Amino acid sequence: MFGLRAINDTSEHAASYYAATVNQTTAYPRLTENLSCDVVVVGGGFSGVNTAVELSERGLDVALIEANRIGWGASGRNGGQIIGGIGHTPERFKKLIGESGINSIYQMGFEARDIIKDRVATYDIQCDLKWGYCDVALKSKHMKQFAAWQAWEKTIGNPHPYTLLDAQELKSVVNSERYLGGLYNTANGHVHPLNLCIGEAEAASQLGAKIFEQSRVIKLIHGDQPIVETEYGRIQAKQIVLAGNAYMGDLVPKLSARVLPSASSVIATEPLSADVAKA
Structure with a gap:
C-alpha cells in the first residue's frame, strides 16, 4: 500500500x-x-x-x-464527484454570512457545475462525464429531511429540479429493498x-x-x-x-500557516459481472 x-x-x-x-x-x-x-x-x-x-x-x-x-x-x-455544496447544512453558516451569503455560495456551486458541462462540450473533453445523483433514506425522518431540502432548493433558484422518489421509484436508481425512498437530482454527477x-x-x-x-x-x-x-x-x-x-x-x-493535512481513499474494483452489478 x-x-x-x-x-x-x-x-x-x-x-x-x-x-x-x-x-x-x-x-x-x-x-x-x-x-x-x-x-x-x-x-x-x-x-x-x-x-x-x-x-x-x-x-x-x-x-x-x-x-x-x-x-x-x-x-x-x-473521487470524481461533482457536488455543488459546502459539506454542511446551510444553518451552520447562517449566523456568519446571512441568508444572502448562503445563497451566493450555492449560486457559485450552480455556476461551477455549468462551467464543467460547458468546457467538456466546447472542447470535446473525453472524461466519462455522467449526470445524476441520489441521496437515499433508511428512515422516515430522512424522507422528511429530503422534502425540506427539496423545498429549500426551490427558494434559492436551483435550475436543476430535485425529485423525491418513493421506495418503488428508487429501484430505477438503486436496485435494493433497503431504502424507503430518495432525493434525486440531475445537477450533480461524476467525472474522470x-x-x-x-x-x-x-x-x-x-x-x-x-x-x-x-x-x-x-x-x-x-x-x-x-x-x-x-x-x-x-x-x-x-x-x-x-x-x-x-x-x-x-x-x-x-x-x-492555514493549511492542514487531510486524506481520503477511493477503491476501484475489477469490472463487475452483470449479476453482481444488479445485486
Whole structure:
C-alpha cells in the first residue's frame, strides 16, 4: 500500500485507476528560458488550468507552470464527484454570512457545475462525464429531511429540479429493498478527474497558453512586474495567480500557516459481472 509520502515523492502521476486509464499524456516542456506575459499561473490543477482557459479565452497572454505533471495533485486523484455544496447544512453558516451569503455560495456551486458541462462540450473533453445523483433514506425522518431540502432548493433558484422518489421509484436508481425512498437530482454527477484536468489543460494550450511541467517555483519576486523564478528559467508578468494549494510550501507563508493535512481513499474494483452489478 502506498503511503502519502511515497505517493508524493514522485513527479509522475500517482499510481491509480485514473492514471492507468488516462486518455493522453501530453508532456509539456520544462521552463528553460526567461519569458514575459500578461498573467502567469502557478499550479496545474483544476484551479490553475481553468484560470488559464478563462484568461486565454479573453485574449490574454498566459503562461502556466506546474512543479510536476498536469493534474498531479488532488485534482487528478480525487473521487470524481461533482457536488455543488459546502459539506454542511446551510444553518451552520447562517449566523456568519446571512441568508444572502448562503445563497451566493450555492449560486457559485450552480455556476461551477455549468462551467464543467460547458468546457467538456466546447472542447470535446473525453472524461466519462455522467449526470445524476441520489441521496437515499433508511428512515422516515430522512424522507422528511429530503422534502425540506427539496423545498429549500426551490427558494434559492436551483435550475436543476430535485425529485423525491418513493421506495418503488428508487429501484430505477438503486436496485435494493433497503431504502424507503430518495432525493434525486440531475445537477450533480461524476467525472474522470484526471482526464478532465488534462483535457482542460489541452484546451488552454490550444487557446495559446504556454504550459510548462517539471518546473517547480523556487522564488517569487514582488513588484510592479512580479517574477516567478524556477531552477532553469523565470517568467515576468503583470499579474501572478497562485493556484498550487498546499503545494505552495513556504513560498507564501501567509497561506502555509492555514493549511492542514487531510486524506481520503477511493477503491476501484475489477469490472463487475452483470449479476453482481444488479445485486
